[in-house]
Amino acid sequence: MRRLGAVAAVVLLTATGCAGAESGSGGPIVVGSVNALSGAATFPEASQAAKAVFDAANASGGVNGRQIEYKALDDKGDPAAAAAAAREIVGGDEAVALVGSSSLIECEINAEYYEQQKILSMSGIGVDPACFSSPNIAPVNVGPYHDMTLSLLYGSEELGLTDICALLEIAGNTLPSYQAAIDEWSAITGKKLKYLDATVPYGGSDYTSYIVKARNAGCKAITVNPVEPDSIGQLKAAQAQGWTDVTWLLLTSVYSENYAKAISNAGAGVYVPAEFYPFTDAGSPQNKDWRELMTKNGIPLTSFSQGGYLAAKYFLDVVRGISGDVTRESVTKALREMRPISDPMVGTPYVFGPGETHHGNTAGWPIKLSSGTNRWELAADDWLRIPARN
């Protein structure tokens, strides 16, 4: 078997080597990404992780004999900078694809431009609705909307919770997407939320009044879509009110070591469907390669670096299968026609495909943060999946 594999590899290498020689282009393959590297909310790990994967590939001979030149540009959380960064990479550097982007606004701003330029983006972490509703963007992650459906499913079906409420922090045009995620849960389970408050502000300093309102409404569990500091504020407001039997059904956005350290009283527990195999499970074989590469390069172990790592890995998989020159056209064609790739770090195989929208990752791994533990634990031994409906 091993010999067969070796023969196959030699044949493949020879074939691709020849293909490269025929096309006559020996320069680097330019791959880009647009990221929030500075500003109020930053996600630098995704592109760092993607770079680490490409560096490792380059060190072992590159792709089809060519090196990958990875450019990670900063959008500063600013729409103008996001548009400029995309134009610099796509127009100026003539990138063949975007891989491992992670930004709060990038998809929204650049989706149409990517369509015009016929370039595809494999986001490491897609956040805004446009990441999941554009023909040219297919994020690697589950995304906040499926994440919310999963969180609700886990709460109502696995934990058997009733009287679930939602406090939504709405930025830009995300409300319809969250509403759709909640409707999806209702359609699957036939259950309704007890109460929904979509007026909760991002970055509010004191959340006591929202917590009091939810408590008075009779909520026993609350689902929220917060960033870390907001969630910490909400949990602490509940604690100050003596509301310690509420269950929190949150999203991957709070899944970090820092968050666990900052929370001493987590009510009846904080439950999160992790979008990738939980990185806090240190000995897991699923994360072994990722963990080694991140540790070697000094990159933080977070969901973001998992997303960037996977995006780059999928990209390499697809590009290595291209016979002929690696250009934007051939990469786009290969991604459109690719077969689904499975990876133990995710519950759903990744495929770009020809679809008008890309929201295919529908599995999360339930994890839990209990009061007083300051650490995340696995809450299940398999992926939780959104059941397909007909």
Add this chain to the structure above:
Amino acid sequence: MLQGALAGLAAGGLYAVLAVCLTLMSRLVRVVNFAQSATGMFGCYVAVFLSVQFGLPTWPATVAGIVLGGLLSALLGWIISTWLAEADTGTRSAVTVAVLLLLISLSFILFGNKPQPFHPILDGPALTVGGVVISQVTVVTVLLAALVAVASRLVLSRTSAGVELRALSERPTTAELLGIPAKRLSVAVWAATGVVSTLVVSIVAPSQSNDATSLAMLVVPAAAAALLGGFRRLDLAVAGGLVLGLVQGAAAQVDGLSVARYFLPFAVIVALLLWSQRKEVWDAAR
């Protein structure tokens, strides 16, 4: 509605304490200190840093943070009273805007923008009034606001240092010619308000979302409260802070008003400025 209003009281107490500090600064050292809560934020962050990196227990770390907040404020006071002694209030206040921005940036550089694991000094409910839970933080901040206001009043009216301070604020040049140590007293006022604001931020920060920007920007609602007392009257500053907190809390209970609650301090500032200028004719007012 009542429950919501009481829920806003903790924030109200915080605004009130900061408003009292702002009022004292404005009256005694001719500065609208925009860095008032930023200094507190920075002291708090250093306290968390000491506790996380050096394993210092919560209490000594908090005290160290409060001392640092006082020292930072005193240093700023020393700089302003040394080099801008004769400048007008606007110029002196403008320096504090720079310090506000500097402290926010510095905290991002030193501590990153991830949430910090604050350990609460006070936590949990203190008492229940008719089904409404009042947290310990609420009780302490409201008491602290009243205490600081009363203590400042007593110091200003009953002690010789207070008389000297009042002399300095009324007739700075005359007071200095009479031999009152202007600089030393000013720096003392800066240090005292720095300590008080770091103390109150240290009490409140663990119970709310505590990123550097939102803590530093607490100065906006505090300024709205101080404006109610015209940056001169301590009792009105306290009342302003408490009322603002109550109204914000109540507004959050009504879906339609909820979004408006974060604009309330600005609305109050504009309304009070317009009211105070109502008798001015256009030429004089602009």
